[in-house]
Amino acid sequence: MNLQCTCYIRGRTRVTTITGLMASIPLCQPVCHWHPQPRTPSSGLHPAAAGEPRAQCGRPGAIHPLSQSMEAQCQRSAAFDCTAQPAACCPNWMAQLPDAVPLCRLSIPGTHDSLSLFGGRRLRCQSWGLEAQLAAGIRFLDVRCKLARGELQVYHLCTFQRASLRGVLRRTLRFLHAHPSEAVLMRIKEELPLLSRPGFAAQLHRCLMEEGRGHVWCREEMPTLGQVRGKIVVLEALAREVLGIPYEQLNISDAWNVLSLERKWTRAQRHMERAAGGDPATMYLTFCSGNGLFTCPEEVARFVNPRCYQHLRRRGRQPLRWGVVIMDFPGAGLLRLIVDSNAPKAGRHGITAAAGTPPAPSRHPCGTEDGHCRRHGRAHCPRRRPGSRLCRRTSVPVGRRRDPRHREASA
16 A cells, blocks of 8 residues: 655645655645646546646646746846847947047956857856857957867867867857957967967967958057957967967956855956056956856856846946956846946947847936936936036036046055
8 A cells, every 4th residue: 555645835736655755756746826736536636746747827738927937037137147049139339439449448248168058057158159149249258279180179178069269260250240340359268278289379370360361360469449340359378479469468357266156256346346447558357257166157157147237237337447347147237237338328329129128227317227316316316408517416527526436446
C-alpha cells in the first residue's frame, strides 16, 4: 500500500507519497488562483500530479498573463537584460557629437567578454549577438582570442564561442559601413596568456591589415571622434609590438574576482566618479562585470547593473564623462543613461524603443522625473523662459554652476 498526502501551502499543491517522501522527491505544481484545476475523479489529484498534461488558466497550453509578465520582468528591466534582443535601438548616437571631441572624454557603453554567449551560467556573459549589441549602442567590445590552427578564434577560457576574429572584424565593419558616424573600440586580448602561442602578435597584425583595409585605427595616440568615424579603434596589450592604443596605459578598474557583491559595486562606483572628475586626457575603463567561486556573471550583473542605473539617474542627465562603462547583460535604460551623459538633449535623438517597451518618464529641466522640481519643491519651476541663462531662485548663470564632481573628488 502506497499512501498519498496532499497539502496546499501558499498557493502551491504538493503531492508526496511515502516512497517519494523517503527519497525527498516532492512533486510540485503551481496553482492558478484565477482558474483552479479540477480534480480527476479517479485519484482525487490535480491532472499534472496524476501525470496528465497540465493546462494553466483553464486553457490547454496557455500561461497566465501574470506569470508571463513576472517572467519577462525577471529577464528584462531597464538595467538588466538577458533576453535575445535589446529593448531599444540606438545605432547612431555618436552622430550628435562634434568631431573635435577626443574619445577619452566620452561616456561609452561596452560589454565584457562581448562574444561569450556559450558555456553555461558559469561562463556566459552576454545574451545579445554582436549585431544586436552594436545596434543597441554598445561601442566597446571585449574580444578574447586564442591561436588555433593558424587562426585567431574567440574563446572564453577553454570554451570556443563559435566565432573568429576575422568574422568579428567583418561584422563590425559592416555595421560601421551602414552607420559611418560611429566608432567602435575593440579590446583584443589573448585568452589564457600563460599558454601564449609565439605567433599570436604576427597573426593579429596580419588579420588587422587584411580585414581592416584602412578602417582600423592601429596608432598609439588617442584620436578624436572625427578621426575614427567609421573605424575600429584597437586597444591591445602586446609586449613588443604596437598595434593600437596600449591597454596598460589606460586607467582601468577590473576587479573581476568577486568575493563580495557590495564591495564590487563600491569599487566600480568609486572609479566612475574618478572618471567624472579625473584627467580629461586619460581614458577610464570601469568593469561592472565579474565572476567568482560562489557567484556567476549573471548574478553579478543582476546586483551591480541596477545600482549603476540608479546612481546615474541620481546624478541626472548632466554632461558628465563616465568613461567606458563595461557590463554584462546591460539593459536598454542603463545604456541610454550612459549615452545621454555625453549630450543630454541630443543623446536621446535616434533612440527607438522596441515594441512593448514602456516609454521613459518625462524629465523636468532641473533633473527630476514626472514634472516635479526637486530643487524648488514644486511641479512648476520658477525658471525663466527657455532662452534665459539664469535661474530665478539662485540668480546664477546655468553654465557657471558649481559642478558636483569637485565636491565628491575632494571628499
